[in-house]
Amino acid sequence: MSIEKLKLTKNASIQEALKIIGSERVRIALVVENDKFLGVISDSNIRRALLNGKKLEDSIETIYTKNSLTIKENISKEELLKLASQTDIYDFPVLNSENEVIAIKSIASILKEKSFENEVVLMVGGLGSRLGELTKNTPKPMLKIGKKPILENIVLNFKEQGFKKFIFCVNYKKEVICDYFQEGKSLGVEISYVKEKQKLGTAGALSLIKDMKKSFIVMNGDILTKLDFDQLVQEHKKSKAMMSVVLREFEYQIPYGVVKISNNDIKDIEEKPMQKFLVSAGIYVLEPEVLKYIKKDVYLDMPNLIKRLLDKKIKINSYILQDYWIDIGRLEEYEKAIIDANN
CATH class of the missing domain: 3.10.580.10 (CBS-domain)
Structure with a gap:
C-alpha cells in the first residue's frame, strides 16, 4: 500500500x-x-x-x-x-x-499473509560506476528512493509478498550494507551475507552459497519491480526447468532510414523503424543443482552461466514480465525511480 x-x-x-x-x-x-x-x-x-x-x-x-x-x-x-x-x-x-x-x-x-521458504539472493556488490559521484562513498543499493535505500525498498517488497529469507552478495563498500541491515531483525526478515573477496560477476558469487535446498530467486540489487514473485516461482516449478529467466520487451528505434536491397537495387526503405527484442530483466529462479555448474571463486556473469547450461542441454524456462520494472543503472533511471515512488 x-x-x-x-x-x-x-x-x-x-x-x-x-x-x-x-x-x-x-x-x-x-x-x-x-x-x-x-x-x-x-x-x-x-x-x-x-x-x-x-x-x-x-x-x-x-x-x-x-x-x-x-x-x-x-x-x-x-x-x-x-x-x-x-x-x-x-x-x-x-x-x-x-x-x-x-x-x-x-x-x-x-x-491473509503468505510465507515462503524460498530464499532470495540479491546481487549488491557492484561498483555503480555509471552513477558517478553518487556512488563514490555509497554503494548503489544504498542510494535513497524516497526515505529508504533502494535495497530496503526491494527487501520490503519481497517481504510484503511473503519472502523473508535473504542472502546479500556484497563486495564494494560492503560494510555500509552490512552495518545498515545486519541480520534483518529490524525489518522482520532474515539476512545472511556472501562476502566476495574479489569481483565474481552476477553468477560467480553463487559459488559461495552453501546448503541451498529449495528453488531460489536471484535478482540484481538495483531493480525495482512489481513482479509477482510467488507466481514466478510457481510457473518455474510447473516448467520443470533447472532455471527460469525473467524477460522483458525492449524497444529500440533505429535513428536512420533502413534500406532493403537486392542485387544492388533498392527494394524498400523504412524511416526510423522500431525494433523490439526480449531481454533479460536481471531476475532468475534457479534450482540448487545449478550451483554445481559454477566454479568456486571464478568470475562468471549470468549470461555465461545460461550459455553453459544450454551447452549441456539443460532446460531453461522463460517468464515474460508485464509489470513495472526499472533498472537503476544510470542517473536518469535513478531520477525516474524517485519520481515514480512519489506518484
Whole structure:
C-alpha cells in the first residue's frame, strides 16, 4: 500500500479524509505535519463528528485521534494479534525513530499473509560506476528512493509478498550494507551475507552459497519491480526447468532510414523503424543443482552461466514480465525511480 496516499494534514477537511479512508485497504488516514506523525482519523471519528453537527467541509483538527497507538516494525504476528484483540484496533501505524510513518500493519492483511521458504539472493556488490559521484562513498543499493535505500525498498517488497529469507552478495563498500541491515531483525526478515573477496560477476558469487535446498530467486540489487514473485516461482516449478529467466520487451528505434536491397537495387526503405527484442530483466529462479555448474571463486556473469547450461542441454524456462520494472543503472533511471515512488 502507498503510505503517501494515506497522509493528511490536520487542516484537511472531513470530506478529504473520507476519500482516503478505505482507499488502500485500511480503515484509517494518517495525520502528519512536516512528515511527523500526529495521529489517525477513522470512520468512527467522522461519524461522531457528523452526529455532533460537524460538516464535511470542516477541518479534522479537533476530531482526529491524537497520540494513537503505534507499533514497531519488528513486532511479531502473535504480538500484533494479541494487541488487536485487547484494543479492538485493526490497523496500526509503524513509526521509525524520527516519528515518521514507514508502514501500516493491518490485521486483515496479516491473516491473509503468505510465507515462503524460498530464499532470495540479491546481487549488491557492484561498483555503480555509471552513477558517478553518487556512488563514490555509497554503494548503489544504498542510494535513497524516497526515505529508504533502494535495497530496503526491494527487501520490503519481497517481504510484503511473503519472502523473508535473504542472502546479500556484497563486495564494494560492503560494510555500509552490512552495518545498515545486519541480520534483518529490524525489518522482520532474515539476512545472511556472501562476502566476495574479489569481483565474481552476477553468477560467480553463487559459488559461495552453501546448503541451498529449495528453488531460489536471484535478482540484481538495483531493480525495482512489481513482479509477482510467488507466481514466478510457481510457473518455474510447473516448467520443470533447472532455471527460469525473467524477460522483458525492449524497444529500440533505429535513428536512420533502413534500406532493403537486392542485387544492388533498392527494394524498400523504412524511416526510423522500431525494433523490439526480449531481454533479460536481471531476475532468475534457479534450482540448487545449478550451483554445481559454477566454479568456486571464478568470475562468471549470468549470461555465461545460461550459455553453459544450454551447452549441456539443460532446460531453461522463460517468464515474460508485464509489470513495472526499472533498472537503476544510470542517473536518469535513478531520477525516474524517485519520481515514480512519489506518484
